[in-house]
Amino acid sequence: MRYEKEARELIATCRKLEACGYFLGTWGNVSMRVDRGILLTPSRVEYSTMQPWDLVVIDKDGNVLEGNRNPTSEKEVHRRILNLRPDVGAVIHAHTENAMAVSTLDISAVPCLVEEMSQLLGGEIPLSRHYVPAEQHAVLGAAAAEVIGSGNALILRNHGPVCCGRTLEEAFLTVQVAEKACAIFLKAAAVGRTIEIPQEHVRSERHRFLYSYGKEKT
Numbered sequence: 001m002r003y004e005k006e007a008r009e010l011i012a013t014c015r016k017l018e019a020c021g022y023f024l025g026t027w028g029n030v031s032m033r034v035d036r037g038i039l040l041t042p043s044r045v046e047y048s049t050m051q052p053w054d055l056v057v058i059d060k061d062g063n064v065l066e067g068n069r070n071p072t073s074e075k076e077v078h079r080r081i082l083n084l085r086p087d088v089g090a091v092i093h094a095h096t097e098n099a100m101a102v103s104t105l106d107i108s109a110v111p112c113l114v115e116e117m118s119q120l121l122g123g124e125i126p127l128s129r130h131y132v133p134a135e136q137h138a139v140l141g142a143a144a145a146e147v148i149g150s151g152n153a154l155i156l157r158n159h160g161p162v163c164c165g166r167t168l169e170e171a172f173l174t175v176q177v178a179e180k181a182c183a184i185f186l187k188a189a190a191v192g193r194t195i196e197i198p199q200e201h202v203r204s205e206r207h208r209f210l211y212s213y214g215k216e217k218t
Contacts, residue, residue, distance in 0.1 A: 002066060003034050007052035010039060013092075013168050014047040022094040022175055023047065027160075031078035032090040032168050038082055042069035073134065076141025077162055084145050088152075088164040090171040098182035099161035103127065110155070110185045111196045116177045118202040119209035120170075122151035125178060131158040153178040 001007055010030055017023045017030075029041045037059040045054050056067035062079055064071065072078070078091045102110055102125075110125040112118055117125075128143040144162055148154050152164045152174050161178050165171030188194045197205075 001052045001055065002036075003039055003055075003057065004052045006032060006034060006039055007055045009168055010041065010055065011047070011050050011052070013172055014041060014050065016172065017092065017094060017175065018047050020176075022096045022179070024095055027095045029072035029074055029078070029093050030090070030168070030171075031072075031075075031082065033082055033088070036065055038075075038078060040071045040075055040078060042067070042071060043073050045069065073137060074140065076137045077144045077156075078141075080141040080145035081148055081162070081164060084148065085150075085164065087166065089166050090168040091162065091164050092171045092175050093156075093160065093162045094175050094179075095160045096175065096179040096182075098179050098186060099125075099155055100159070101186060102182045103155045103158050103160060110182060111194060112202050113184060113188065113194055113196060114181065115197070115205060117181050118197050118205040119213070120174055120177050121153045121181070122149075122206045123199075123202045124151070124196075125153045125155055125161075125181065126151070127155045128157045128159075132156070155182075 010032055014030055026044050031038050031040045037057055040056050042054050042056055054069055056069055056071040057065045058071055059065055060083055074093055077093055081091050112123045126147040128147050132140045132143050155161050163171055163174035163178050165174050
């Protein structure tokens with residue numbers, strides 16, 4: 001495997017996601033950008049036994065460049081987002097409880113209710129417009145690409161969350177923030193009308209997180 005270091009980082013992330021309860025069985029997949037294309041988890045391989053040589057590299061058109069296994073069946077979600085968003089370096093599709101609960105609601109987005117959403121996610125979490133059966137891989141990828149916009153998270157309708165980051169570490173944090181945001185939304189909406197963060201503050205907080213957070217002088 002040409003990308004053994006990256007593969008080991010990716011596998012370690014899968015195991016962290018599984019330990020958090022964000023992956024169940026082999027449901028859930030991870031990708032990261034590499035110089036030849038996209039490094040992906042394989043289809044139906046247990047994370048506990050996954051090794052670097054099990055991973056697959058595809059090009060921007062989805063052709064397999066390296067690996068003897070089939071890439072994740074949801075490779076089109078990863079490929080379409082990474083092709084669309086050059087700022088994204090890693091994508092995680094998880095099966096987290098609260099985001100999956102939200103995926104069943106008749107809403108178009110989880111509103112931006114807390115600061116973490118504005119900074120890390122870039123605002124609200126959109127839901128894809130329609131449910132797409134799992135076997136319709138290309139349609140599922142198109143559905144994700146249609147709503148991702150410039151944000152770092154979306155929810156596939158009746159399915160689960162897709163989270164992005166500049167790095168694999170940031171994508172993992174995005175999964176955690178998106179799941180927390182969905183839990184907050186479900187609790188808050190159940191007891192009353194929610195108040196969203198104004199868009200001008202969403203934009204300014206996102207800009208601050210990307211370009212000056214941790215660099216400001218106090």
